[in-house]
Amino acid sequence: CGVFGIYGHPKATEMAYYALFALQHRGQEAAGIASIDNGRMYNHRGLGLLAEVFAETQLDDLPGNSAIGHVRYSTAGSNTVQNAQPISFTTHEGPFALAHNGNLVNARSLRMLLERQGSLFQSTSDTEVVAHLIARAGLPTLTENVIEAVRMVKGGFAFLFLGKDELIAIRDPFGLRPLALGRLDDAFVFASESCAFETIGAKFVRDVEPGEMIVVSDKGMRSIPSGQRTKRAMCTFEHIYFARPDSDIDGWNVHTVRKQLGRILAERHGVDADLVVGVPDSSISAANGYAEESGLPVEMGLIKNKYIARTFIQPSSELRDSGVRLKLNAVRSIVAGKRVVLVDDSIVRGTTSRRIVRLLRDAGATEVHVRISSPPYKNPCHYGIDTSSRGQLIAATHSAHEICKEIEANSLEFLTVEETMEAFGLKDPHAYPFCNACFTGNYPTEVYEEDKLTYEN
């Protein structure tokens, strides 16, 4: 998912709307914006792309100087409008709204506890658990209630809370999910990725620190550290696949990292070939890096239809598989008679690679060597990247050699975790400030398998 927040701007809702466009790649299933004006909360959310959700709603219907917004891709909870965000609630000290990127690992047990104590839930999303924790904390200010609530949740999260006189941003203690702070004139802005700031002309100030809570109000900005001592564990997969190349996360530019991953692939896993083809869009940077390092030409051997949403994000595998066919075409005049290095960022279920290898061969490629700019994805993510159950992860049950056969490639190689970390300039395996759990199985938090709310896709 993607979140955006703005405090103290005369066109808060408009800015939120435009900024969310820059985060649309983070989720296409639902979108919404909540604003606050004179103590009254306004909220519009719905299923679909941002432009669809706001097609018939005037942004003027969401007045106020502060707003938060969300684009959703479901990891926990089904894709229904009740699960769209922001969610808003009323407490004894006024209304508040909440937007969340990530996934909580103890949502189920907290929910059971809350239900036993009389809370009634409207949705199946784990975000609502946090709203209930806030509503029942009963302390004098929203800030105190939020601190109390967030102390109880575990997992990966970037939260934005909008209250009647403040906007609160929180990043989980490991920094699993990204969250950046910026300024737009006198206003404060927060976004999952810095590319949203560029879009509205805001200036990037810094990343929210792992565990940090930032409260902005008419009195300015206040930072409250979590006090928890944890090891930083930012999601590597944001850099590999999820984020936009023009974003900077925790000091690293996403495109630059991907290019470096491609260079290392060429250097350590090179192969004799005629040209390099990247899978659009997320693997173009890595393909460029591979080409630069190997000296081979990089070509647009595959063209993507931009008007079809990311296949993976379509919730059922039936839809995903049919989506793949609509999305990509091979360019015959480029690949015919050529030995192709096909660079992709990841193999999750293996469906995409198999399809693309076949496309290239059908277009006349004589050899297809697949190079993946990440390690084998073997373990499910519990922190908000939807890679479903382990059973669907081809690398959980197949060796690289077996996957190579499955996808009908001439050869297949992945990066190691160490090589992946080298792309960030990191050499000491004991000091990686990253989560690599989907590759290694070492989760930075406890994970409770039975604690996942129903995964319906």
Ligand code: 5GP
């Ligand atoms: P596969 O067909 O192997 O499951 O999917 C791999 C492809 O999906 C890669 O080309 C990669 O760019 C993309 N992908 C990898 N992880 C994710 C994810 O978490 N979400 C989405 N939407 N796409 C992904």
Ligand code: SF4
């Ligand atoms: Fe990211 Fe993988 Fe960790 Fe999930 S398990 S947060 S996808 S690195």
Ligand code: MG
């Ligand atoms: Mg891809």
